Amino acid sequence: MFLQQLVNGLTIGGIYAMIAVGYTMIYGVVQLINFAHGEIYMLGAFFAVTFISVLGIPFYAAFPLAMVCCAVCGVLLDIFAYRPLRQSPRLAALITAIGMSIFLQNLAMIIWGSRPKPFPQEALPAYFEKTAASFGGVNLSWFHLFIFGLTIVMMVGLNLIIKKTRWGRAMRAVAQNKTMAALTGINVNRVISYTFALAGALGGAAGIMVGAFYNSLYPTMGYVAGVKAFAAAVLGGIGSVPGAMLGGVVLGVAEALGAGYLSSLYRDGISYAVMIIVIILIPAGLFGRVLKETKKSM
Amino acid sequence: MIPILEIKALYKSFGGLEALKDITFNIDSGEIIGLIGPNGAGKTTLFNCVAGIEKPTAGRIILTNGNHTIPIGGKKPEAVAALGIARTFQNIRLFDNLTVIDNVKIGRHCRTKSLFFGAVIRNKFQQAEEKAITESAYQFLEFVGLQGRGQEIARSMAYGDQRRLEIARALATGPRLLMLDEPAAGMNPQESRDLMDLIHRIRDNDITVLLIEHDMKVVMGVCERVVVINHGEWLTEGKPQDVQNNPKVIEAYLGTGAANAA
Amino acid sequence: MGKLEPQNLTRGAKIRIGLLVFVLILPVLPFMTDYLLHIAILIFLYMILALGLNIVPGFNGLLDLGYVGFYGIGAYTSGLLTYHFGLSYWVIIPLAFINGAIWGILLGAPTLRLTGDYFAIVTFGFSELVVLFLTNEIWLTRGPLGLPGIDVVSIDLTLFGGPKWEFVGELPYYYLAIVMVLATVFVMYRIQDSRLGRAWFAIRDDEVAAVSCGINLLAYKVIAFSISAAFGAVGGSFFARWVTFLSPDMFKFWESFLILCMIVLGGMGNIWGVMIGAVILVSLSEILRELLPLLGLPVEVRFLAFGLIMVLMMRYRPAGMLPIAAVAAQMRAGRTKRRKTKPALGKKK
Numbered sequence: 018m019f020l021q022q023l024v025n026g027l028t029i030g031g032i033y034a035m036i037a038v039g040y041t042m043i044y045g046v047v048q049l050i051n052f053a054h055g056e057i058y059m060l061g062a063f064f065a066v067t068f069i070s071v072l073g074i075p076f077y078a079a080f081p082l083a084m085v086c087c088a089v090c091g092v093l094l095d096i097f098a099y100r101p102l103r104q105s106p107r108l109a110a111l112i113t114a115i116g117m118s119i120f121l122q123n124l125a126m127i128i129w130g131s132r133p134k135p136f137p138q139e140a141l142p143a144y145f146e147k148t149a150a151s152f153g154g155v156n157l158s159w160f161h162l163f164i165f166g167l168t169i170v171m172m173v174g175l176n177l178i179i180k181k182t183r184w185g186r187a188m189r190a191v192a193q194n195k196t197m198a199a200l201t202g203i204n205v206n207r208v209i210s211y212t213f214a215l216a217g218a219l220g221g222a223a224g225i226m227v228g229a230f231y232n233s234l235y236p237t238m239g240y241v242a243g244v245k246a247f248a249a250a251v252l253g254g255i256g257s258v259p260g261a262m263l264g265g266v267v268l269g270v271a272e273a274l275g276a277g278y279l280s281s282l283y284r285d286g287i288s289y290a291v292m293i294i295v296i297i298l299i300p301a302g303l304f305g306r307v308l309k310e311t312k313k314s315m
Numbered sequence: 316m317i318p319i320l321e322i323k324a325l326y327k328s329f330g331g332l333e334a335l336k337d338i339t340f341n342i343d344s345g346e347i348i349g350l351i352g353p354n355g356a357g358k359t360t361l362f363n364c365v366a367g368i369e370k371p372t373a374g375r376i377i378l379t380n381g382n383h384t385i386p387i388g389g390k391k392p393e394a395v396a397a398l399g400i401a402r403t404f405q406n407i408r409l410f411d412n413l414t415v416i417d418n419v420k421i422g423r424h425c426r427t428k429s430l431f432f433g434a435v436i437r438n439k440f441q442q443a444e445e446k447a448i449t450e451s452a453y454q455f456l457e458f459v460g461l462q463g464r465g466q467e468i469a470r471s472m473a474y475g476d477q478r479r480l481e482i483a484r485a486l487a488t489g490p491r492l493l494m495l496d497e498p499a500a501g502m503n504p505q506e507s508r509d510l511m512d513l514i515h516r517i518r519d520n521d522i523t524v525l526l527i528e529h530d531m532k533v534v535m536g537v538c539e540r541v542v543v544i545n546h547g548e549w550l551t552e553g554k555p556q557d558v559q560n561n562p563k564v565i566e567a568y569l570g571t572g573a574a575n576a577a
Numbered sequence: 578m579g580k581l582e583p584q585n586l587t588r589g590a591k592i593r594i595g596l597l598v599f600v601l602i603l604p605v606l607p608f609m610t611d612y613l614l615h616i617a618i619l620i621f622l623y624m625i626l627a628l629g630l631n632i633v634p635g636f637n638g639l640l641d642l643g644y645v646g647f648y649g650i651g652a653y654t655s656g657l658l659t660y661h662f663g664l665s666y667w668v669i670i671p672l673a674f675i676n677g678a679i680w681g682i683l684l685g686a687p688t689l690r691l692t693g694d695y696f697a698i699v700t701f702g703f704s705e706l707v708v709l710f711l712t713n714e715i716w717l718t719r720g721p722l723g724l725p726g727i728d729v730v731s732i733d734l735t736l737f738g739g740p741k742w743e744f745v746g747e748l749p750y751y752y753l754a755i756v757m758v759l760a761t762v763f764v765m766y767r768i769q770d771s772r773l774g775r776a777w778f779a780i781r782d783d784e785v786a787a788v789s790c791g792i793n794l795l796a797y798k799v800i801a802f803s804i805s806a807a808f809g810a811v812g813g814s815f816f817a818r819w820v821t822f823l824s825p826d827m828f829k830f831w832e833s834f835l836i837l838c839m840i841v842l843g844g845m846g847n848i849w850g851v852m853i854g855a856v857i858l859v860s861l862s863e864i865l866r867e868l869l870p871l872l873g874l875p876v877e878v879r880f881l882a883f884g885l886i887m888v889l890m891m892r893y894r895p896a897g898m899l900p901i902a903a904v905a906a907q908m909r910a911g912r913t914k915r916r917k918t919k920p921a922l923g924k925k926k
Binding site for chain 3: 366368391392393396397401402404408409410411412413417420421422424425426427429430431433434435437441444445448468470484485487488
């Protein structure tokens with residue numbers, strides 16, 4: 018049982034990690050909790066299903082295509098909803114983010130209906146179902162390995178982008194000090210859009226994997242997953258990408274073990290409780306990146 | 316002279332930056348004392364340590380009240396205000412969107428008590444308290460020369476008037492020591508003269524005044540004693556004329572202060 | 578309050594009295610139906626809730642995303658006390674108030690020292706936990722099955738040898754709701770014009786200056802949050818005794834958002850603005866509920882519309898329709914009052 022839960026936890030933890038890095042990157046560059054990020058995750062799943070079922074695009078192509086669409090959605094979100102409020106106080110931006118979240122959730126409900134949909138399993142590679150490894154009473158399917166592998170590849174890729182590329186450096190600069198970054202010739206708005214794109218792509222990928230693996234898509238799936246991923250980002254220290262990754266995995270495992278051993282009813286509650294406790298006790302999270310205090314009076 | 320405030324070996328560091336080093340001096344009850352020094356010397360930091368906004372890294376700040384002494388280093392700002400030390404801000408921090416009279420009424424906060432039930436039920440105590448708050452607020456406005464302007468919005472006032480309002484608010488907190496941070500900044504000579512007169516009147520009401528100021532005319536005109544700090548350290552203190560002629564002080568200012576005082 | 582002769586009243590007062598009269602006679606007007614009465618009561622309920630929430634962002638500048646938690650706690654406490662002990666509603670109102678206030682203190686004390694974003698998230702988490710609790714603790718709340726059979730409100734004079742009037746239909750609740758709204762507005766006005774209200778406005782305007790006047794930030798924020806929670810709970814208690822049936826999904830985040838929309842739309846911090854916001858959004862919600870199927874659109878478009886309204890409001894009129902100067906100044910983009918304070922001045926943890 019423990020191993021089974023551990024595997025479940027690592028699987029979902031990797032997903033949380035991918036969504037969490039999106040939150041943390043966006044918070045890093047614009048100091049905004051992008052409430053609508055969960056909806057981008059949800060859209061990823063729905064885009065993929067639509068591409069596969071309606072347009073007949075094969076899975077391996079639909080996946081990156083949906084990711085790209087999510088990246089675009091992220092950028093549009095920034096340009097139309099958040100950028101005009103760049104100079105506004107946080108209250109306004111927060112309310113806008115919630116408004117966009119609700120807007121997107123219901124838009125999805127209108128387009129795709131509110132009932133849960135299955136993922137077209139026949140589109141998935143056949144070997145996904147097959148067991149790749151088996152130990153201690155736990156079966157690891159190729160799908161599991163695909164998710165683990167893809168998550169790791171994306172995390173590594175993200176780290177490389179942040180550390181080694183020009184864009185990554187620009188993102189870090191903007192996160193540290195927007196004014197100085199602008200003064201060194203960085204196009205801050207474009208970097209922010211780029212960050213949204215990256216966050217969107219990763220979130221979308223997570224959505225596709227969840228939709229396919231758990232074989233269920235519904236317009237509000239981004240809501241709960243989003244909060245949990247945010248909890249993971251906070252746990253890791255908001256603004257810290259490695260923190261978000263670690264936080265995601267820790268939260269996923271904690272949730273799976275908690276649901277398995279304590280109470281499955283409060284599965285979601287574990288994340289909320291972790292989040293509240295972490296915020297109150299150690300707001301800087303595991304990796305101790307101090308939250309920039311931008312209270313208006315300071 | 317009985318000291319009202321004693322600062323002993325005060326240190327304040329911000330990370331690696333030592334803003335205040337071993338500052339020691341007393342403020343005597345009833346005096347008007349100036350704190351001067353070049354920009355960046357640490358004057359406002361000193362204020363902030365006394366007022367409770369900053370916590371001293373080391374050293375003590377002791378407030379004397381009659382027979383007892385109260386250490387206030389590290390106390391929270393609202394506690395310091397309640398103990399009788401008021402301050403104004405270098406960059407004027409009024410409640411911009413509130414009326415002039417409300418600004419002063421809020422100053423009375425630490426001397427009053429009513430909360431939710433008083434507000435809703437308006438019992439005798441709350442009514443009496445509100446009446447007292449309002450009356451005293453008007454008195455403070457009159458004291459600083461802003462009578463009749465209670466209903467104006469603070470934001471819309473002229474700069475000099477805003478300074479006076481801030482002083483009225485600070486006086487409303489019922490202080491024994493009033494700390495003014497560059498009150499004459501941006502004032503024309505007439506306003507400065509009015510300010511000096513106001514400071515004298517404040518002292519005549521048994522309030523000790525500590526003032527940070529760059530305008531040497533004001534310092535010379537109003538301060539009985541001057542403490543000079545530079546680079547976070549105590550440089551010298553004494554009567555204004557003596558300090559003004561002290562070569563170390565002139566050197567600290569590189570001549571700018573000395574030129575203005577002529 | 579002075580003399581009530583017409584010539585002594587201001588125009589504003591005349592409008593308000595006229596409205597009050599209108600509202601009082603509304604039920605007897607020919608076009609009124611039970612359905613419309615029901616909507617009116619709903620509007621009044623949301624007015625109370627919105628006025629309660631208004632204290633936190635409107636008077637204190639913080640975003641409370643978990644308001645529905647207090648609403649739910651108030652409703653279920655009221656419902657359960659009635660269901661199990663048959664308590665009279667007149668006893669429940671003050672109990673709900675106190676209960677809400679206590680929860681407000683419990684949640685507020687550890688969290689109000691946080692910055693705005695974190696505070697918003699924590700309150701959100703709180704309300705989600707409340708819903709989870711209500712859904713899962715079936716032994717207490719019957720969970721998703723809901724809690725039916727809550728007594729209606731009654732005026733019980735049997736102790737004095739008199740009759741017992743049970744509320745039947747919408748009409749008694751209509752007048753009760755009016756009384757409760759008036760009481761709430763009364764309290765809000767009294768607070769606004771008091772030392773407590775001034776302290777809140779001071780905090781909202783400039784925390785550092787407020788502190789220099791002796792105001793303990795955390796204590797006053799907790800008081801605000803606690804009173805806000807108390808009103809949420811009272812609203813919940815009314816709801817429980819009115820619809821006489823409760824289920825956890827009535828207390829989801831959407832409600833918090835809706836109430837937030839009302840105060841944002843109407844004008845945060847403005848008592849009348851908030852009430853108007855409630856009128857508009859509840860009416861709009863009902864109108865859309867009828868209208869959308871006629872247009873071939875699903876009912877969920879309502880929510881979409883509200884989300885969009887909020888986004889547009891923040892973009893173009895962030896201070897709401899009836900803004901008050903202090904909040905408008907805060908919400909304006911590219912704030913002109915950038916203080917050039919040195920970092921040393923405001924470095925609180």
